[in-house]
Amino acid sequence: MENYPLTLHTVYERSQSLFAKKEIVSRTSSGIHRYTYADFGRRTKQLASALQCLGVDQGDRVATFAWNHHYHLEAYFAIPCMGAVLHTVNIRLSVEHIVYILNHAEDRFLLIDEGLLPLFEKIKDQLKTIEGYIILTDKKELPDTTLHPVYLYENLLEEADPLYKFPADIHENAPAGMCYTSATTGNPKGVVYTHRGIYLHSFGIGLADSLGLAERDTVMPIVPMFHVNAWGLPFASVWFGSKQVLPGPMPTPEALLRLIADEKVTIAAGVPTVWTAALKAQESLQADLSSLRAVICGGSAAPRALIESYEQQLKVPFFHAYGMTETTPLVTVARLKSYQEDLPPDEQYEIRATQGLLVPGLDMKIVGPRGEVAWNGQEMGEIWLRGPWVATEYYKDPRTQESFQDGWLQTGDIAVIDAEGFVKLVDRAKDLVKSGGEWISSLDLENALMAHPNVFEACVIGVPHPKWEERPLAFVVLKDAALQAGDKNELLHFLGNKFAKWWVPDDVIILEEIPRSSVGKFLKRALREQYQTYFTGN
Amino acid sequence: MENYPLTLHTVYERSQSLFAKKEIVSRTSSGIHRYTYADFGRRTKQLASALQCLGVDQGDRVATFAWNHHYHLEAYFAIPCMGAVLHTVNIRLSVEHIVYILNHAEDRFLLIDEGLLPLFEKIKDQLKTIEGYIILTDKKELPDTTLHPVYLYENLLEEADPLYKFPADIHENAPAGMCYTSATTGNPKGVVYTHRGIYLHSFGIGLADSLGLAERDTVMPIVPMFHVNAWGLPFASVWFGSKQVLPGPMPTPEALLRLIADEKVTIAAGVPTVWTAALKAQESLQADLSSLRAVICGGSAAPRALIESYEQQLKVPFFHAYGMTETTPLVTVARLKSYQEDLPPDEQYEIRATQGLLVPGLDMKIVGPRGEVAWNGQEMGEIWLRGPWVATEYYKDPRTQESFQDGWLQTGDIAVIDAEGFVKLVDRAKDLVKSGGEWISSLDLENALMAHPNVFEACVIGVPHPKWEERPLAFVVLKDAALQAGDKNELLHFLGNKFAKWWVPDDVIILEEIPRSSVGKFLKRALREQYQTYFTGN
Structure with missing residues (x-):
């Protein structure tokens, strides 16, 4: 019982044995791309084989610089399952920070969207460890670029060993991925995700009381795959065999609404600004959103009015969630307890506008100036977290000691907590x-x-x-x-x-x-x- | 991330911080007993303190011989959380086997229902390691018994240290519980459950695609708590804060149906014979079963006609599941894939009468005389399993080598598997x-x-x-x-x-x-x- 490792191989294998027919849909610059989990699985192994041929070893960091699409999903599994580390680089960081984190992570290769090449051409001479660029495109001819050496993704896959097998001996505590925080001051800080951490976080996302992700869902992560694992949705979707809809480069609110209607998306996740813009766009577009069983909103606090607008005007259930780079990210989800469903609607919305209840698996305390605060919705304290998907350090960074203490992550988020355990953010510690x-x-x-x-x-x-x-x-x-x-x-x-x-x-x-x-x-x-x-x- | 242990303490603590008001209902010989999770939590710590006073140490086995009720639930958490091992003894085993397993497990204390004392009085002289009997009763006076020494549960709790704290250093691979198989030949074989195994199995039960256990559920395990953790439902219910209904000693079909109606049970789990008897009793009782969102049936194969009767006559969704003592126990659940819901009703029932799809987290192969069988619903093979809640040995038993190989449990169950991955039992290997x-x-x-x-x-x-x-x-x-x-x-x-x-x-x-x-x-x-x-x- 105790020796069976919790790794992404289990996640990958289940998708291949049970959900080969299910679909993964990507919006690309050249239109909608569709394929099955069987295609995804074959190509994922080909990518791992190709990276192995390029010399990628276990423990090596391989970076991605890409939007949400099937190429990126293949990298999400190929890189960790071969024992290497998927380093998703946030394309919205400043040029200085991008240079910093690629050098700090010592990435050996970069998988990059064709449309994002110009940015890297500017900084290529500052990158100390990159040995090659793999261009994520279906084109068969190299684009005009000053990057060197460059490889075409599809060419690499064609040449890959069709009999490639993932190594079977990856330890559950081995690093699977990493992501840097978008720091407001100083350089970004790196967070390493272990196989075990992502595995357990995926379980967390499947729980009926958190997101309840299931095979019958069609999942659209609007949150970018280049930041905090797109909230873990791609990993969990593969495990549970959910249809995925990946909205590609720079989706407009109209494009997102059309994808929901066309692909019958049941659960979509994004930040408040996305949902505010979609609400506005829907006024004229009037897309059919009846397939949506849940909109998940996180990243920053959603105004209560936004929740009410979705539920009352659009008849779409809208759930607030909270997390951060250091927590893989899911920490809380704002779902009512069953006995709160008899409360007046106004009180229900007040509760649902909080960040919600701690998900099973994590440990939390709210620490004020005189120790743990009372659960009265009044006393403020900093959110401290620990658990199997909460980081315990920053990657090779002395700032670890500022944020971690005795295994607890001191989040820097200031909150109150009510008698029922609903957490409400009230400030950042520094503010x-x-x-x-x-x-x-x-x-x-x-x-x-x-x-x-x-x-x-x-x-x-x-x-x-x-x-x-x-x-x-x-x-x-x-x-x-x-x-x-x-x-x-x-x-x-x-x-x-x-x-x-x-x-x-x-x-x-x-x-x-x-x-x-x-x-x-x-x-x-x-x-x-x-x-x-x-x-x-x- | 990697050092945070997966133990039952996390499960217990969440119930105390978030679900103190939720209810646990027990049917006892003296009527319905109700209390809250707060009461449960307080008494659970008192029980641990009392056992500590009696000299129970980490790693010691403490046995229970009891029906489904709040006393048993308290033992389910007090014993593992104090670092000892909960050994649930199957009251339906033969006297010889009961003697064998208590001696083999070297149990130090036994928690026993008052109504079950006569059996133990007959065998007490054959028990080599039992140091005392704790009688599960609300009475304040000792019953007339030849067992010695005996303690009254409530008296022990009254004397317990109110400030008792569970030890914080229990390892996730430490044993939490154990259960012996009901062997058809030879002596029963012991299976040890680790904290980690039960923790992950509980996660498995909460997944939307398995049982989807949630806070809003009212859970009634008809399956006995004296065998295979009542299918893990008590552990998962505590974690997710579900209301629990524990049906006590020898519940009749009528008593079960009344509990469902009175307590608005949403999910109930039992073996086919229970559900067959309940179907019959319902003909005259006509209890209100409208609260039931799922009947879970396992332990042995349910005839398809039973599934149809529940769904068509009673309008109650009925799900087939499969597992065994060695697997904590959940292995498969028969839920249709979303695209199978368009099949004709006859084909749907045919699929739903199988044992179902492997739950996330486990690894399975079906091994026939010439290796792994084709997934064609025809070729027969033995079910082999491994995973984080699948045993890898029998407790101190040389028969381990007959059933375990390279980390795989060879279940002895012969099955076919169809192209979609639905497993159907066709025989026992020995038959x-x-x-x-x-x-x-x-x-x-x-x-x-x-x-x-x-x-x-x-x-x-x-x-x-x-x-x-x-x-x-x-x-x-x-x-x-x-x-x-x-x-x-x-x-x-x-x-x-x-x-x-x-x-x-x-x-x-x-x-x-x-x-x-x-x-x-x-x-x-x-x-x-x-x-x-x-x-x-x-």
């Missing part, structure tokens, strides 16, 4: 305001300010204070600049009606615009630097 | 007729004979043959003895129309009755001994 030993959520204050009719956007930071350590300072952009003069006191009064007195910011500063990062997030760091002496005066 | 290097299923011949209008019962065995190694010999009991004379040829002709010529038995012997074992099964062994020279003449 918390720490005032007199208590924590104040900048996010709560921002959300409250943004609900004021005159406020266009709001941002709150903690600023050093001689007596209280930090005090909150608010920044707002007003909808009508003419109103400025009297608004500061009005806004503080407005917050005073909603929060305890000590939560109310010591001042409100009215700006023309709030500084933003390249991806559009508030640059709180810039504000903190500029205003760090605002209360101390030196 | 196969091996004729000229080919296998003939005694069960198939028996079923065919019993379909003849004049045949009351039929039994087929392999008898040594000078040319063909073995040839089939049939025994029948006729419905009307007066018909005897001409019937032998008629029966052979009847079989000739259904089977290949070489399958047809060489002779049919008409008996008054077929010898049976104490539990009513055909004693094929007795017939084989009596007729072993029937074809050789010496």
